[in-house]
Amino acid sequence: MIWLTWRQSRTQALSGAAIVLLILAGVALTWPGLTELARTSGFTACQADCQDVADSFLAQAGDTAAAAVYWAGIAAMYLLPALVGLFWGAPMVARELETGTYRMVWSQTVSRRRWLLVKLAAGAGAVALLAGLTSLAMTLWAEPIDQAYGNRIGPIVFAARGLVPVGYAVFAFVLGVTLGMLLRRTVVAMAVTLLVVALAQVASPLLVRPALAQPETSTTAADFDRLQGLGIGGNDAHVELEPSVTGAWILSNRVIDTTGDTFKGPVDPAECGPESKQGMGACKEWLATQNLRQEQVYVPQERFWALQWREFGILLALTAGLSWFCLWWIRRRLA
């Protein structure tokens, strides 16, 4: 059964491995240069107030091949789940149902459940291995870059580092198998798998991850020297301050008044209005007298691994649920 599974999916397995090897090669080739750059730019040795050093390191790294590897790595971690779901998962059972070969293989001395179990286990194992290797390499390799950006917990990079990509890849694979089994048409299953995986990847940072992360809220006196944006139209005003927390995933950042509502004006037209002659400075001073505060809801970067485990756990639970469903379905319903 293991031989058959290998024989039937070796093309997909080898092309998947080739893509992963390509990324790993890029990582290996640029690794010494990146480490060297982090050292020479002074970023590695930097202990405090590193923003300028970090910026210079990033600017220099941006001119090397490492930049391409960095973006390719993130793209790969997002595409890998979709690809394995599409090309490994969806056809695995659907193609057998479509071509009728299931009737041949199920009349060998192997139970349907074992047949599916081996396929699921071998497929999921291979997917986890490939995704795990890539993610491990990318996570270690990109550590100085992520540190310099301070965005490892940010919604984009988060799902391309650590355990979460492995979770998505395995989930997408089993999802593909399940949909293939239910829809019984390879192409339809592929399309639906792509749609669901993409939806999950988009919905997760928007809806699920904030709930998992238990974000923290900090409310501080508004410092209008950090004013980032100011929009005034008539009596209404929109005030935006630069976030004060660093390296965190900021979910919301607003200026509130004493009642706790978002500050929307009104502003004193004499100080902040278009007829104000003193310009921005006067408006800032006026705002500073309004008793406004800055409220930030954020996930601190120390939560990175805890959040990784939680999201990975959820994906794993979904994978297990789908697998269980497949094994039940193949026995009870399919034929």
Place this chain on the structure above:
Amino acid sequence: MIEFHLDARSGVAPYMQLIQQVRHALRLGVLNEGDKLPTVKEVVAKVAINPNTVLKAYRELEYAGLVSARPGLGTFVTRTLGNDSVAHQPLRKELERWLTEARAAGLDDESIEALFLSTFRRFSEARA
């Protein structure tokens, strides 16, 4: 060794056809005492019929005392049928004379055959 063939449209049961073919071969001297009949496997592989049909035919032949099965070796002819070469010589001579007369009377091959068959049939029916 002989080869079997089947006529699907003859209306004769397949096992009967096999028996007739063996008897025919015995009568013509194609098969002689001690000769081996094809194995069941060989027959079915050749004519694509049910093995039980062949077994049944061989069983009937065995009952008739024409062949005997030696386990592990095969089925062998134990007796031949109607060794006609000597005994039938006078009959053959007479038939040849009749055929010459029929030709002389102006009958063609088809008419001779029809005449023979219809007479033979009437004769058989009268006997039955």
Place this chain on the structure above:
Amino acid sequence: MTSALETAGLTHRYGRRTALSDCTFDVPAGRVVGLVGPNGAGKSTLLQLACGLLAPTAGEIRVLGARPASGSPRVGFVAQDTPVYAGLTVAEHLRMGAHLNPSWDSGLAERRVSQVGLDRAQKAGKLSGGQRAQLALTVAAAKRPDLLLLDEPVAALDPLARRAFLQGLMEFTAEQGVSVIMSSHLVADLERVCDYLIVLCESRVRVAGDVEELIATHHRLVGPRRDPADLGGGRAVVEESHTDVQSTLIVRSSAPIDDPSWQVDRLDLEDIVLAYMSEAAAGRLRVLEGQR
């Protein structure tokens, strides 16, 4: 001897469509059974129930004395259109069989492949219909099952390939003493090779029995017009047609017909099967004649 296939009230529905209803029969082991019926009669459903690919909606089915389950080492199945893996070579199919079946007979498989002239290195997707059927049969046979189920194995084959397939099948049957159940919508395909027949029509079993017995007990009676009910006990009318003066009946009767007013003809297997197949249609016809 145990039965090869035994059913009681076997029924299968796909959603609302009934594919098989209330089938009860018992096929002895060691036979080559022909399962005959028009397309859509439920032949595939019956065979897939027998190899455990389907589960019955109602009723009982026992194969070699046990509840059927897919993955049984004792039952081999060659599905309709003889599916094979297009991307795998002939040799890889044999390797698959060897991996998936503890009872695999690689000698038999190799012998058969050579005998039917299959190229081991050829991809199965490039084989002709006949070669594909031979490959599927080889894989099913080398498993050394006690019961071999074949679903319309020769339907898509040309006459030469058909003959070659049946030759191979019969050779294997003679060699291994295996029970065979094969379906076809044409009796002619099965006539020579089967010694047991099941006629399936409109999801019901019309007749099941030993071929010789069927031939011995079915007669065509032609005589002056009369009511078939006069025939007497032990006789069942399978098909009847009447003109003003004449009645033609197809009758199943264990006792000889000695009424001299009937002209009694023997029937071949095809006549018998056709008579049963048109039984339902004849029922409708009878109603029409009654109205006329």
